[in-house]
Amino acid sequence: MSTRNEELAALLHQMAVMLEILEDNDYRARAYARAAGVVEKLQEDVCAVAARGELETLPGIGKTLARNITTWCKQGTFQDFEKVKIRFPEGLLDLIKIPGLGPKKIKVLYRALGITSLGELEYACLENRLIDIKGFGLKTQEKILKGIDHLKQFARFRLSSEAYALAEGFQRILRAELPSEVEIYLVGGLRRFQEIASDMDFLVICEDINFLKRLEDRKIISNLKEISRNHIMLSFDGFHVDLFRSRVKNNAAPILFYTGSKTHVEKLIARAEKLGLKITNEGFLKEESFLETPTEESCYDLLGLPYIPPELRESGEEVEFAEKGQLPQLITEKDIRGLFHIHTVASDGVMDLERVIHEAIARGYEYIGIADHSQSAYYARGLTPDRLQAQYKEIVEMRRKYPQVDIYWGIESDILPDGSLDFPPEILERFDFVIGSVHSHFNMSKAEMTDRLIKALENPYLTILGHPTGRLLLGRPPYELSMEKLLEKAAERGKIIELNAHPHRLDLDWRWCRKAREMKIPVSINPDAHKPHDFDISYGVMTARKGWLEPRNVWNSLNREEMRLVMSRKPWRGA
DNA sequence: GCCGTTTTCGGCCCGACTGTTTTCAGTCG
Numbered sequence: 023m024s025t026r027n028e029e030l031a032a033l034l035h036q037m038a039v040m041l042e043i044l045e046d047n048d049y050r051a052r053a054y055a056r057a058a059g060v061v062e063k064l065q066e067d068v069c070a071v072a073a074r075g076e077l078e079t080l081p082g083i084g085k086t087l088a089r090n091i092t093t094w095c096k097q098g099t100f101q102d103f104e105k106v107k108i109r110f111p112e113g114l115l116d117l118i119k120i121p122g123l124g125p126k127k128i129k130v131l132y133r134a135l136g137i138t139s140l141g142e143l144e145y146a147c148l149e150n151r152l153i154d155i156k157g158f159g160l161k162t163q164e165k166i167l168k169g170i171d172h173l174k175q176f177a178r179f180r181l182s183s184e185a186y187a188l189a190e191g192f193q194r195i196l197r198a199e200l201p202s203e204v205e206i207y208l209v210g211g212l213r214r215f216q217e218i219a220s221d222m223d224f225l226v227i228c229e230d231i232n233f234l235k236r237l238e239d240r241k242i243i244s245n246l247k248e249i250s251r252n253h254i255m256l257s258f259d260g261f262h263v264d265l266f267r268s269r270v271k272n273n274a275a276p277i278l279f280y281t282g283s284k285t286h287v288e289k290l291i292a293r294a295e296k297l298g299l300k301i302t303n304e305g306f307l308k309e310e311s312f313l314e315t316p317t318e319e320s321c322y323d324l325l326g327l328p329y330i331p332p333e334l335r336e337s338g339e340e341v342e343f344a345e346k347g348q349l350p351q352l353i354t355e356k357d358i359r360g361l362f363h364i365h366t367v368a369s370d371g372v373m374d375l376e377r378v379i380h381e382a383i384a385r386g387y388e389y390i391g392i393a394d395h396s397q398s399a400y401y402a403r404g405l406t407p408d409r410l411q412a413q414y415k416e417i418v419e420m421r422r423k424y425p426q427v428d429i430y431w432g433i434e435s436d437i438l439p440d441g442s443l444d445f446p447p448e449i450l451e452r453f454d455f456v457i458g459s460v461h462s463h464f465n466m467s468k469a470e471m472t473d474r475l476i477k478a479l480e481n482p483y484l485t486i487l488g489h490p491t492g493r494l495l496l497g498r499p500p501y502e503l504s505m506e507k508l509l510e511k512a513a514e515r516g517k518i519i520e521l522n523a524h525p526h527r528l529d530l531d532w533r534w535c536r537k538a539r540e541m542k543i544p545v546s547i548n549p550d551a552h553k554p555h556d557f558d559i560s561y562g563v564m565t566a567r568k569g570w571l572e573p574r575n576v577w578n579s580l581n582r583e584e585m586r587l588v589m590s591r592k593p594w595r596g597a
Numbered sequence: 598g599c600c601g602t603t604t605t606c607g608g609c610c611c612g613a614c615t616g617t618t619t620t621c622a623g624t625c626g
Contacts, residue, residue, distance in 0.1 A: 127623070
């Protein structure tokens, strides 16, 4: 599936939302939504199908959609879309981000109150204008206000994946603009791999900063502000940028200084003092003269410390570990030998089983674990027992066809509100592994949710606890639970905890990874893959690194033979 | 807008929860 399919799917989806709000025929909207899903799941390039004139053979795509898609392939848009877009107030789409507001309610707000943006909606709420509308009330109004507040609070934040993409784009532009000898470095929290970012920091080593004015004139950047001689603020693509400047070439001290964290640097400064050294944002000084610090390694070397990777530079504790020579040997992507938690078209993935296998082989993995949704996850076409049987047959066939990779058969089983898994033991027993995940009933009390998950961990068939906190970064807060109690139970029962590598989740949080490591609970870095791109687990690995994890702490760093052995013994089932 | 026929139009994915109602519509996973 190409990105072109994703692009078209996004456009069709937007069309569906706009139609649902503007028009009264929901089914026209639904047809576009359905088509979006079909295009997204399509295994080949949609425009190749269009070129063959075979679009109408796809389910949910008739004459009109076939014509529109064909036009889109040639022109990047189609007339029906443009017509609707002209009639649709731009700011209205933002409203869908507010929890509890769907197309129906937005339609009412638009028609009854003429609301077309978040700002207008907030104002209407503050004037109590929502409570009189049919279907709305005080609670809804308060919930909306809370949602707007939440959005505003997080509006300046980006997922790390998005922030890195922006940082790369910004660096590319600077490189094109600047003479080749100018050095540009990403520093700050983003370099230390925080899971969400409110800004990005760069260090530029150069004399002349007039290039920034030129970029502002060309509207590539905006809000240019000189805070001090060596600190400039600006906006790039709506994202806040702090640009620090240094003039000394081949000097890594400012890189270290601006990468932080503040606590980390303070610890280094304190250590330097004891050694008769001084650290500033300009360099390392001994008796008022600068020392050579061409690399960060040389900086740490002057302090008698081994190199500390940026992602570890947080609380300052890492400096003490470095002093004792006890820094972790951090996991790398190369250490990951196989992937679990992969969805296929059998539930809500877009890849068929064979496509998944090709992807895994192409990426050099030694084993994979298929885990589609279970029967309760109706919205995700969760597998029923009879469909499981069909999948098993397919797995057996693929094992024969692709002996170069080990294929494990698993399930992502819903953890039901009472803590039970979604299939009886006689079915669960047949899987090589079982991931248990919460997908519904999030609003339980802390005690209830903890009990629910503990009961799931007590189930002998559960192998991995999936996305343990359920958080969606910048989207949904984690559910209330006692992570300490969960980890204790996991340790007691030999269970594995997932580190969901999806950039929206990164769950287990890196702060808990360290705890899991201390408790010797294996962490599995899982892609939760629904499409080929999701096989990229780099953000999961970075989270693991930030959580001090070493290869020995990570379950899927086991090699093929080691994994075979574990799978044959299934220690999580107990004695 | 699509589909499957009862060929020319009516029906179109589940279930729990919430907040609104006073029996249900909208949202969410």
